[in-house]
Amino acid sequence: MVEASTAQTSSRRVPKADLALIGREAQPVWFEYGPRDVALYALSVGAGARDISFIWDGAPNGMRVLPSFCLVAMNAVGPQFNDLIHRYQKVEAGETIRIHRPLEPAGRLLIRARIEDVVDKGSFALLVTKIHGEDAEGGPVFEIDCSAALLGSGGLGGLPARTAAGERRPIAVGRLPDVEVSETIPETQAALYQLNGVDDPLHVDPAFARSRGFSRPILHGPCTFGYATRVLVQRLCGGDPSRLREIGARFSSPVYPGDRLSVEAWTPKDGVASFQARTQRGPVLTHGHAVLG
């Protein structure tokens, strides 16, 4: 959402990004979940009645958990950082998820989070957070590289604009996508996605959205990302989420509930697939990559 919203940043003065944020850690939090959470998440990223293994724990071959469900686990530590960054105008800018072990339909995970970097991008600053999910024995289950843009908080002075570690290059594809799935995002989808433990009025409160320079509440970037994850699992992994080992993308522009979302993917070269997503207005997920097993 960086490019589209930078120009719209409201006139409210926001502080420059504070480099002292680097290294701040959240208190580890236990995240407990069950099939109801898994089903709610799947429905909130557009799973339908036919995608029965994503929405029903009684499905014939068992319930399957979308890899991007770990973004719900991440929400468990979100409130701790909110106090640190509430002065900024934050929008989600991108994620990369790595799955070490497929998520079970129910479980208890220890979530750790640390702010890894604050990157000056000129008009905005990029806040890069690393989140780890571990099982009760300390075994790694997932990790997330999460980027948020702090709008209007760049230009730190003296520090050149640079690229954060692990940031992906744009995908260079010279051929038509192998997979293209278009879906209309229901008008209520942001309200539904909010029930995954998100506490951000930008996605539901029209007055708040206007104060941040948007004409109305925008869809959560991770919701769009979840749509893309589901499409990739269904179309490139034969419906088996355990084959998706890593997925990442940049959120380049806002999606509004009611938009027509098209996810385009290119089948893997050396195990790495490329993807992007766009609405009728243009690209919304860019730099998309997925590592398949």
Add this chain to the structure above:
Amino acid sequence: MNDVSMPSLIGWKTEPVVLEHTWNDVVLYALGIGARAEQLGFLYENAPGGLQVFPSWAVVPEKRLTRDLEAKLDHTRMLHGEQLIRQFRPIPPSGKLTVFAEVKNIYDKGKAAVIHSGATAADESGRPVFETVTVGFYRGGGGFGGDPGPKAEPLDPPAGTAPTWTQTETIPAHQHALYRLNGDHNPLHIDPEFAKRSGFDRPILHGLCTYGFATRMIVERACDGDVSRFREFKARFADVVFPGEPLTVSGWKQGDRHIVQASTPRGIVLSNAYAVVE
């Protein structure tokens, strides 16, 4: 086969239970009965004027408390016949309710028994919030020498009169999957194989989901969106609804009462229905 005797269920009653709910629960319910994005007052916990709760949310705690009663009965012989809710004051968007459930009456219709059960809730100050009644037709449960009960009052819309209000909405194709997250886990509403064995091509919508859609439309069209004006809604489940079907709900105003009817293109699905509003 479970063969509990009907007289033994008369007087069944739970202890009062304190149930806590949050804005998450009531927003999930609102989405489960098709609330639209512009109905912010039902979807956003910090909505101007506060979050409102659709009165039919009352069936969620009711279901939770009558689970033990349902477990005593053979569910393949049970048909959800009617539902009634009475609201005494708007349901708080979060907090604790003290709720108990009971069997109110069991009537003997010869072959079938008609079981009236329900829940009663009070708020943290002890003030009554709602009362619900579920009428279940229990096949093969009659013939125990009980009271046949009163004859049902016929409640048809006035012939040849256009409804005071009418609203048609298409039930989204995945609505049953969303509604069941409110705690209604009957496989008939999710499992295609179970639905086929029960004689349906595919999973059907929960009757109480249809009832919720109708309640929402009553709030919108007969209460001007203000749940505090809602008093009572009763309906008979006349036929099933499939996800993806258009649902039309109409009301005929008669004093403080609206005769209500709901239908799909296949026919009437909620009959003998009325709502009382202020």
